[in-house]
Amino acid sequence: MDYWKSKVLPKMRLIFVKAGGKKAAAAAELVKSFDESKGEINSEFEEKKADLQPKVxxxxxxxxxxxKVLIKERKKVSAIKKNSAAITKLFEDLANIEFPGAKQVSEGISKVGPALLSSPIFATFEKIAKLLPVVVEETPKEAPAATEEKKDEAAAAEEKKEEAADEEKKEEAVEDKKEEAPAAAEEAAPAATAAAEPAAEETSAAPAPEAEPEAAAPAEAESAPATAEETPKAA
Structure with a gap:
């Protein structure tokens, strides 16, 4: 165990460091070569892009x-390593259709892998993105219709607000009438009472009917027999 730690592991680390250093150096050379040929690559791309578009x-x-996300965004270098197999295949396909710079990048990937060639890869992805069709969300004719719908909705909302305001006013008017009715009744009650009091006084002050005719009737009845008795005496 001590021999493994002291002898074997240090040698293995040295081998990996040297290999990594060589790969990094090779990748730096490939990136430099790609950058130097950018002018030629861009010129070739402009000439061929019409023919390349359907193939791309x-x-x-x-x-x-x-x-696809990486082609459009071109931000995460770590995503290149995660999708190394797919990117390797992509550049092989691009090299087959003679996409400008693709063969150079594809050969570099076969030597050092895609992770160390992020700059040439992203530069190629930028050109691919330029050839992709633009997605149209809505047709221009539909835009005015949508605007009219919004206007109609706004008008309907205003009408609803006005109707609600009218309903509130009506409710307030009804409430005011309900409140005014008891007050009017209270005001009318004293007046009715005051009007009833003089009528009661007049009724109580009126003289009672005379009972003289009733008393006179018996008097007449008494005088009648007296007359009857006097009649035979005269005969």
Whole structure:
């Protein structure tokens, strides 16, 4: 165990460091070569892009979703290493259609892998993105219709607000009438009472009917027999 730690592991680490150093150096040379040929690559791209577009779109549709995102965004270098196999295949396909700079990058990937060639890879992805069709969300004719719908919705909302305000006013008016009715009744009650009091006084002050005719009737009855008795005496 001590021999493994003291002798074997240090030698293995040295081998990996040397290999990594050589690979990094080779990758730096490849990136430098690509950067020096950018002018030629850009010129060739402008000349061929009309013919390349349908082929590039076909290749783009065949790649995985993470690679599609990487082609459009070109931000995460770590995503290159995670999708190294798919990117290797992509550049092989691009080299087959003679996409400018693709063969150079594909050969570099076979030597050092894609992770160390992020700069040439992203530069190629930028050109691929320029050839992809633009997705149109809505047709221009539909835009005015949407605007009219929004206007109609706004008008309907205003009408609802006005109706609600009218309803509130009506409710307030009804409430005011309900409140005014008891007050009017209270005001009318004293007046009715005051009007009833003089009528009661007049009724009580009126003289009672005379009972003289009733008393006179018996008097007349008494005088009648007296007359009857006097009649035979005269005979």
């Amino acid at each position: 779109v076909e290749i783009y549709e065949s790649v995985t979703a993470p690679v």
